[in-house]
Structure formats: C-alpha cells, structure tokens
Amino acid sequence: MSKVSASPRGTFTGEVLANEQVCDGHYRLILDVPHFPPSRPGQFVQLQCRYPGEREGVHVVEWPPGQAPKFTQAELTDREPFLRRPLSLAGRRDHARGAVELDILYRISGTGTAWLSGVTPGKSLSVLGPLGNAFPIDAGKPAAALIGGGVGIPPMLYLAAALQAAGKKTVAFNGSRSSCLLPLRLLPAGKVRPDGLPSHCIAEFAAWGVDAGVATDDGSLGFAGLVSRPFEQWLDQQPQPDRDLVVYTCGPEPMMKAVAEICISRNIQCYLSLERHMACGMGTCQSCVCKIKADTPQGWSFKLCCTDGPVFDARAVVW
Ligand code: FES
Numbered sequence: 001m002s003k004v005s006a007s008p009r010g011t012f013t014g015e016v017l018a019n020e021q022v023c024d025g026h027y028r029l030i031l032d033v034p035h036f037p038p039s040r041p042g043q044f045v046q047l048q049c050r051y052p053g054e055r056e057g058v059h060v061v062e063w064p065p066g067q068a069p070k071f072t073q074a075e076l077t078d079r080e081p082f083l084r085r086p087l088s089l090a091g092r093r094d095h096a097r098g099a100v101e102l103d104i105l106y107r108i109s110g111t112g113t114a115w116l117s118g119v120t121p122g123k124s125l126s127v128l129g130p131l132g133n134a135f136p137i138d139a140g141k142p143a144a145a146l147i148g149g150g151v152g153i154p155p156m157l158y159l160a161a162a163l164q165a166a167g168k169k170t171v172a173f174n175g176s177r178s179s180c181l182l183p184l185r186l187l188p189a190g191k192v193r194p195d196g197l198p199s200h201c202i203a204e205f206a207a208w209g210v211d212a213g214v215a216t217d218d219g220s221l222g223f224a225g226l227v228s229r230p231f232e233q234w235l236d237q238q239p240q241p242d243r244d245l246v247v248y249t250c251g252p253e254p255m256m257k258a259v260a261e262i263c264i265s266r267n268i269q270c271y272l273s274l275e276r277h278m279a280c281g282m283g284t285c286q287s288c289v290c291k292i293k294a295d296t297p298q299g300w301s302f303k304l305c306c307t308d309g310p311v312f313d314a315r316a317v318v319w
Contacts, residue, residue: 008037009129009282013052016123017101019116026151026183027117028090029104033127036100039089041159042273042311045102045129046084046281049112052126084128085112086278086306088250090154091161102127105154105183131281132310135159135271137166141246143238144168146210147231147259149175149251153183155273157204159248164208171198171234172205172212175227175255179220184212196223196230227251228258235262242267249273253319260314270314276305283307291318 014031022028063069091103108114119125135155144163148156153174163170173196176182186192190201198211205212213230214222223230235241249259250273263270276288288305293316300318303309 009131010037012036012127012129013124014102014127016119016121016125018121019119021117022105022183022185024180025108026181027106027108028183029106029116029119031102031104031125031127033100033102035098036092036102036127037130039092039130040134041089041162042134042155043130043132044086044088044281044310045104045127046131046278047087047104047116048084048126048128049115052124083112083279084126084281085116086131086281088151088155088158088273089130090157092158103154103157105151105157107151107183128281132306133308135162135248135273135311137162137168138246138269139166141244141269142167142169143241143245144170145231145234145245145247146170146172147175147227147247147249147251147255148172149227149255150177150181151183152249152251152255152273152275155250156248160205160208160210164210170208170210172202172210173198173215173227173231173234174202174212175215175217175251177217179214179216182214182216182221192222194222195233196227197234226255226258228255228262231259232262235266235268245269246271247314249314250275256314257319260317264315271311272314272317273310274305274312274317275310278306281306292316293318 012033014033017030017032019029087104087106090105093101146156185203187203192201192214193199196213196215198213202212215227247263247270249256256272274290279285279287283304289302290305291300292303294301
C-alpha cells in the first residue's frame with residue numbers, strides 16, 4: 001500500500017455545487033475545490049461542519065496558564081460539531097485551470113452530518129485532505145470485485161472509475177439494510193437480480209462499465225441477506241480467481257470480515273478499508289488505532305487508521 005506522504009495535502013475552501021438527498025438519510029455532496037491535490041480511491045477528507053469563519057455558536061473557553069480550563073454545564077453538554085468529520089471520496093473530476101469537483105456521499109449519523117445535510121449550493125466549506133492511503137491497483141491481475149456495504153459503497157464508486165481506467169474487468173456487490181437505504185440509482189431499464197449476482201442495473205457503476213449486484217437485509221431489493229453470499233456464489237463461477245482477481249471491500253466490519261475470510265481461504269488477494277472514529281485524520285490524536293499483525297511478542301501492533309490506513313491487506317488485520 002502506498003504511503004500518504006507521497007500525496008500532498010492541505011486545507012482548502014470548497015464551494016458547494018450540489019447537496020441532494022439520494023435515499024433515506026443519505027446525501028450526495030459535490031464540492032468545487034480549486035487546485036485540490038491529486039487523490040486516489042480509498043483516501044478521505046476531513047470536512048468542517050460549520051461555515052469557514054463562522055463564530056455563531058462557538059464557545060471560547062479561557063485556559064489560564066497553570067490552571068485547568070473551566071467549562072459551564074452548557075459547554076459540556078452542547079452537541080456543537082466541534083471536530084471535522086471524516087468522509088471518503090466517492091469520485092473526482094478535474095477540469096481546466098485547476099478546477100476540481102469532489103463527490104462525497106454521506107449518511108446522517110450525528111450532529112455534524114445533520115448540519116451538513118442543510119447546506120445549500122453556493123455556500124463554502126473547509127476541506128482538509130486528501131488523507132490516508134489508497135487502494136492498490138495490482139498491475140498483474142486483470143479482474144477486480146468490489147464489495148461495499150452502506151456508507152462503504154462511496155469509495156467503491158471512485159475505485160470503479162480507477163479500475164476502468166486501468167483496464168480491469170470489474171464487478172460490484174452492494175449491500176444495505178433495505179432498498180430505501182441504498183445510496184445508488186437504478187437504471188430505468190435495469191433489472192436487479194434476485195440472486196444478488198451482477199447485472200447492468202446501477203447507474204453509478206454502469207457509467208464505468210461495471211455490472212453490479214444488490215443484497216438487502218430485509219429482501220426489499222436483490223438478494224435477501226448478507227452481500228457476502230452472492231459474492232461467494234459468483235466466486236464459485238470464476239475459473240481462477242486466485243490468479244486473476246483482486247477483491248476490495250469497505251463497509252460494516254462483520255461484512256468485511258466475512259469477505260476477508262472467504263478470500264483468505266481461497267488464496268485471493270483482498271484489501272479492505274477500516275473505519276474508526278477520527279478526530280484529527282493526520283496521525284496526531286491517536287483516536288483511530290487498529291490492530292495489525294506484526295513481528296512482535298503478541299503477534300500484532302497498533303497502527304493508525306488515518307495515516308497507516310484506512311486501507312489494509314485483509315491478511316494483516318487482527319479482528
Ligand atoms: Fe487522529 Fe488518527 S485520527 S491519529
């Protein structure tokens with residue numbers, strides 16, 4: 001996996017071009033961020049969930065030297081979105097004269113993202129990034145399978161574009177709790193297969209020549225059950241997946257663990273993107289540790305999801 005140091009990062013002001021609801025509780029945000037540095041699928045940004053320079057609602061707490069800061073009850077219980085929110089990139093478009101459009105697909109999960117859902121086109125937002133490492137694209141393997149669940153689907157969209165550019169034959173499997181929580185558009189003439197196997201049915205993947213399957217927990221669309229099941233069924237039909245295929249996955253940890261175990265048992269290369277609470281996104285606060293196998297007495301060591309990851313080789317993760 002490539003390290004982040006190869007990728008310059010910075011704080012930028014982006015203009016909101018669109019911020020539209022795509023399904024229950026999910027929004028697609030398009031930001032115009034001039035001269036945003038090069039980024040790759042798997043990387044993320046830290047978005048400030050208040051307008052740049054806004055002071056309204058911000059509490060300034062005095063911290064005299066040698067004394068503990070004193071907070072009022074209101075300051076301790078206020079749910080102001082103080083920290084930036086980590087959001088994966090779902091795509092980017094580069095235009096003339098350094099203009100860059102970033103796609104961010106997010107779910108309302110707290111105070112910050114609830115505030116974000118009310119932002120209207122024309123407003124400015126502060127963007128820190130690009131952060132983290134990226135999904136490696138293996139030059140020696142001609143095929144790829146993407147398995148995304150819930151808010152793990154957006155980085156798969158960005159990756160689908162990169163895999164198409166690299167000439168890989170790619171399929172995608174998408175899981176959600178219900179059809180109303182799937183943040184993807186169905187093609188008008190597309191047919192989602194009830195067995196969850198890929199077909200020409202999801203607009204965002206079809207744009208990159210990628211067939212896609214769907215699985216929902218409640219059976220309201222596609223396969224009824226875990227997305228790892230149709231993926232495994234599809235795998236059974238592939239002639240030499242250990243030789244030809246790379247699997248990429250992002251989503252709930254039980255889903256990624258199931259996909260990782262399937263791949264490891266069949267000797268198939270698999271990369272996954274871990275999710276942790278991230279306060280800084282830059283390796284400072286230590287809020288995002290994860291256990292990764294290492295040559296230590298206990299067999300693992302702590303790594304930082306924000307700078308060593310979020311993408312890791314599935315064989316290295318300690319669950
Ligand atoms: Fe702060 Fe990773 S988010 S160290």
